[in-house]
Structures are given as structure tokens and as C-alpha cells.
Amino acid sequence: MHTTALLTALLAPAVVTAQLHDLATRAGLLYFGTAVGESASQQDQAYRRIIDDKSEFGQVVPENGQKWESTQPSQGRFTFTQGDITANIARQNGQYLRCHTLVWHSQLPNWVRSGSWNRQTLTAVMESHIANVMRHYLGQCYAWDVLNEAVDDSGQWRDSVFLRVFGTDYFPLSFNLAKKYDTETKLYYNDYNLEYNGAKTTKTVELVQIIQRAGAPIDGVGFQAHLVVGSTPSRTNLATTLRRFTSMGVDVAYTELDIRHENTPLPAPASAQITQGNDYANVVGSCLDVDRCVGVTVWGYTDKYSWIPGTFPGTGDALLYNSNFQKKAAWTSVSSVLAAAATRPPSTTLSTSARPTTAITTNTPNPTTPVTQPTPTVVQPVQEQARWGQCGGQGWNGPTRCQAPYTCTFSNNWYSQCL
Ligand code: G3I
Numbered sequence: 001m002h003t004t005a006l007l008t009a010l011l012a013p014a015v016v017t018a019q020l021h022d023l024a025t026r027a028g029l030l031y032f033g034t035a036v037g038e039s040a041s042q043q044d045q046a047y048r049r050i051i052d053d054k055s056e057f058g059q060v061v062p063e064n065g066q067k068w069e070s071t072q073p074s075q076g077r078f079t080f081t082q083g084d085i086t087a088n089i090a091r092q093n094g095q096y097l098r099c100h101t102l103v104w105h106s107q108l109p110n111w112v113r114s115g116s117w118n119r120q121t122l123t124a125v126m127e128s129h130i131a132n133v134m135r136h137y138l139g140q141c142y143a144w145d146v147l148n149e150a151v152d153d154s155g156q157w158r159d160s161v162f163l164r165v166f167g168t169d170y171f172p173l174s175f176n177l178a179k180k181y182d183t184e185t186k187l188y189y190n191d192y193n194l195e196y197n198g199a200k201t202t203k204t205v206e207l208v209q210i211i212q213r214a215g216a217p218i219d220g221v222g223f224q225a226h227l228v229v230g231s232t233p234s235r236t237n238l239a240t241t242l243r244r245f246t247s248m249g250v251d252v253a254y255t256e257l258d259i260r261h262e263n264t265p266l267p268a269p270a271s272a273q274i275t276q277g278n279d280y281a282n283v284v285g286s287c288l289d290v291d292r293c294v295g296v297t298v299w300g301y302t303d304k305y306s307w308i309p310g311t312f313p314g315t316g317d318a319l320l321y322n323s324n325f326q327k328k329a330a331w332t333s334v335s336s337v338l339a340a341a342a343t344r345p346p347s348t349t350l351s352t353s354a355r356p357t358t359a360i361t362t363n364t365p366n367p368t369t370p371v372t373q374p375t376p377t378v379v380q381p382v383q384e385q386a387r388w389g390q391c392g393g394q395g396w397n398g399p400t401r402c403q404a405p406y407t408c409t410f411s412n413n414w415y416s417q418c419l
Contacts, residue, residue, distance in 0.1 A: 023342050032297075033298070034057045036062055044304075059096035064082065065082030067101060099137055103170070106149070108160075122161070126170075126173065130180075143186035147171060155200045155203045157203070187220070194223050195225055195241060208248055220253060222256075224256035226299070227258070228262050229260065235283075252292060254297060262315045270329075281334065284296055302321040303321065303322050
């Protein structure tokens with residue numbers, strides 16, 4: 001019975017999914033992921049359905065649930081209800097979990113922020129926090145953002161209770177404590193505006209050097225990439241900036257990518273949406289160009305839920321799906337740049353009758369099952385592309401004609417669009 005089902009499945013044509021995580025892994029990245037809004041994931045089924053689609057998002061990160069104010073709101077009272085929401089989603093779906101964040105000046109409860117500490121007492125507080133939170137998530141996190149945003153926007157060390165008590169000694173201290181309680185997870189420094197390669201980036205290079213010279217363990221630097229349409233650096237410049245860090249022997253990743261429209265009436269006109277798509281392609285492309293850039297995480301995926309309008313009123317529409325959960329031009333642009341680099345064989349999605357337990361991927365064949373021929377690939381035929389859809393570009397195998405009255409318009413080497 002089992003053998004028959006297996007053979008049927010193997011002989012069935014495979015359907016190639018062109019979803020972002022699947023394409024990213026075929027292009028050599030470890031994942032394409034998203035932040036998860038805790039409330040939305042529990043209250044909005046349409047939102048949750050796409051979060052649960054591992055072919056789209058193979059990695060998740062809690063938007064707020066693991067922060068200090070959520071996990072230890074008062075001294076010694078630890079609560080993981082909010083953080084567990086995303087951790088449970090990751091476990092149920094077999095997605096990577098990025099964990100965020102341990103030492104940060106923001107979303108830090110008042111009892112820490114305004115406490116009267118010395119080196120000894122604040123070390124004890126940090127150790128207790130790191131120990132309890134890391135132990136709770138032990139074995140679940142692919143990476144932890146150990147230290148977040150310790151450099152300010154002018155390229156100085158950011159003022160915080162930690163800096164005032166320790167000076168820069170709290171950088172290696174944070175990483176040493178993290179290593180003490182989880183020897184396996186990747187330990188990251190994480191910050192925004194590193195992408196512009198200015199004074200803040202240079203100061204962050206110094207931060208990594210301080211940690212390394214102190215003999216403390218650091219595995220990666222997260223580029224948050226909260227960017228602006230039309231002001232995003234080029235693919236080449238972004239790759240150059242990433243390499244400033246990989247040359248120091250650490251991994252890099254884009255950890256909170258969103259690209260907001262500014263000075264544009266929303267919803268943004270088609271031309272601004274194309275610019276946004278190009279900016280997204282440049283960011284994702286730069287990760288593909290750099291060895292040790294492990295993956296890309298968007299800070300939410302739908303414009304229905306984003307931190308941006310609350311923080312920068314009048315700006316927004318920064319994500320890959322619109323508020324009605326429809327893919328935007330930016331989604332198509334990202335999928336195109338990934339598809340162009342997706343030289344590895346696709347994972348085989350078995351035909352609908354196949355049970356998940358019989359799933360076999362073409363790149364990791366089950367050693368007990370001889371597979372002599374690759375499963376034939378069928379790309380679903382679509383004759384004409386709808387408005388906004390992709391109609392050309394390097395690596396594009398889909399339709400090249402547009403539905404009337406739209407025409408296929410060249411945008412860049414990876415992307416032409418029906419406009
Ligand atoms: O949970 C409370 C709720 O009880 C209350 O009723 C409500 C009233 O405003 O506030 C809720 O807290 C909000 C929290 O998000 C959870 O939704 C805070 O007001 C709000 O300020 C907070 O914003 C978060 C922000 O970090 C805080 O700094 C955003 O959702 C989150 O996307 C954002 O994420 C940060 C990363 O962690 C680090 N990098 C920058 C990034 C964007 O700011």
C-alpha cells in the first residue's frame with residue numbers, strides 16, 4: 001500500500017512552486033522569511049494562511065513577543081505567552097525561527113531603564129534575563145539578535161542604561177552571556193541604516209571589532225533594511241557594504257526589510273510601485289551576490305499590518321502584499337530576481353494525493369528509494385498575464401503576453417511588467 005502510494009507519487013508530474021522561500025533556497029539562500037505580528041496571527045485567518053505557507057516564508061521571527069518588555073515586564077517575572085506564538089508557528093510549519101531580541105535600549109521596561117545599577121547589579125540582571133529567555137527557547141532559534149541598535153544615527157554609541165554603566169564592555173558581555181546559555185544558535189548584532197555605508201556603518205564595524213578583540217563570540221550582523229523607495233542603494237553598493245562585515249568573518253542577513261513610499265500619495269502610482277520593485281530586487285540581489293549572506297526577512301508581509309504608518313505618518317505601503325493580501329509589483333520583482341538565480345533543482349511538490357510523510361525532494365533523495373530519473377517538471381500554462389504581473393526578465397518562464405489593454409513593459413534585466 002505504502003509502496004504503491006510512493007510510486008504513484010514519484011511518477012506524478014511535479015508542480016514547481018514559485019514562492020519566495022522555495023526560490024530563495026534554490027538560489028542558494030538558507031531562507032526567505034517574515035516577521036509575525038502576534039495579534040494578527042491569532043485573529044486574522046487570511047493573514048495566518050500566508051504565514052503558514054512554508055514555500056513562501058521558510059523563516060519567521062516574532063515582531064514583538066520576545067522583547068524584554070514582553071518576556072520580563074517586572075523583575076523576576078518571566079512570561080513567554082507572546083513569544084511562544086511565533087515559536088509555535090515555526091515548530092508547526094517546520095520553519096526556521098529567528099529570535100529577537102535580548103539586549104536593546106527600546107521596549108525595555110522601566111524597571112531596567114530607570115533602575116540605579118552598577119556593573120555588578122546590571123550584569124546580574126542581564127544574565128538572569130538572557131539565561132531565562134534563552135533557556136526557554138533552547139533548541140528552537142536558528143539565530144538570536146543578541147544586541148540590537150547599539151549605534152545611534154549619527155554614528156556614536158547609542159545612549160542607554162547599558163552604555164552608561166558599562167561603556168562598550170556591554171557589547172562583549174552580551175555575547176559571552178548568550179553563548180553561555182545557548183552554544184548552538186547563531187549570535188547576531190542587528191541594526192538599521194547600515195545599508196548606506198556611512199558613519200553608522202563604520203561605527204558598527206568598530207563594534208564588531210570590539211567584540212572580536214575581547215574574544216567574545218559573534219556569528220552575524222543583521223541589516224534591518226528599513227528603506228525608502230527611490231533612496232535605496234544600488235545592488236553593487238549594498239553588496240560592497242555587506243562585504244565590509246563578511247570580510248571580518250561573520251555572516252550577514254537582511255533581517256527586517258521593508259521599503260516605504262515617502263512623499264507619494266498612497267496607494268502609490270504604478271511608476272512608484274515599479275521603483276519599489278527595483279529597490280527590493282537590489283536588496284535581495286545583493287544578498288545573492290555575497291557569500292555568507294544567509295537570507296532575507298521582511299518585517300511583515302502585508303500593508304494591512306505594518307509599524308510604519310504609526311511611526312512615520314503619511315508614509316507606508318512598504319511590503320510585498322497589499323492590504324487585501326494581493327501580491328504587489330514588489331513581490332513579482334523579488335520572485336524574479338530569486339528565480340533568475342535559482343539554479344538548484346526545485347524541491348518536488350507531490351501531486352495532491354500524496355501524503356506529507358511521503359514527500360521526497362529531488363535534491364535530497366530518500367536513500368532507500370532508488371530514483372533514477374528526475375521527476376518531470378510541469379509549469380502550469382498561463383497564456384496571458386494580468387495587469388501588474390510579470391511578463392519577462394532573465395530566468396522568467398511564465399507568460400510573455402499581457403491581457404488587453406496592457407503591454408509588457410521593460411523595467412530591468414530581471415523584470416518586465418504588464419502595465
Ligand atoms: O502591546 C501594546 C498594547 O497592549 C497596547 O494596547 C497598544 C497601544 O498602543 O500598544 C501595544 O504595544 C505596541 C507594540 O508595538 C505591540 O503592538 C507599541 O505601542 C508599539 O510601539 C510597538 O511597536 C513596535 C516597535 O518595534 C517598538 O519599537 C512595532 O510593532 C515593531 O514592528 C517594531 O519593530 C522594530 C524592531 O523590533 C527593531 N528594529 C526596528 C523595528 C521597527 O521599529
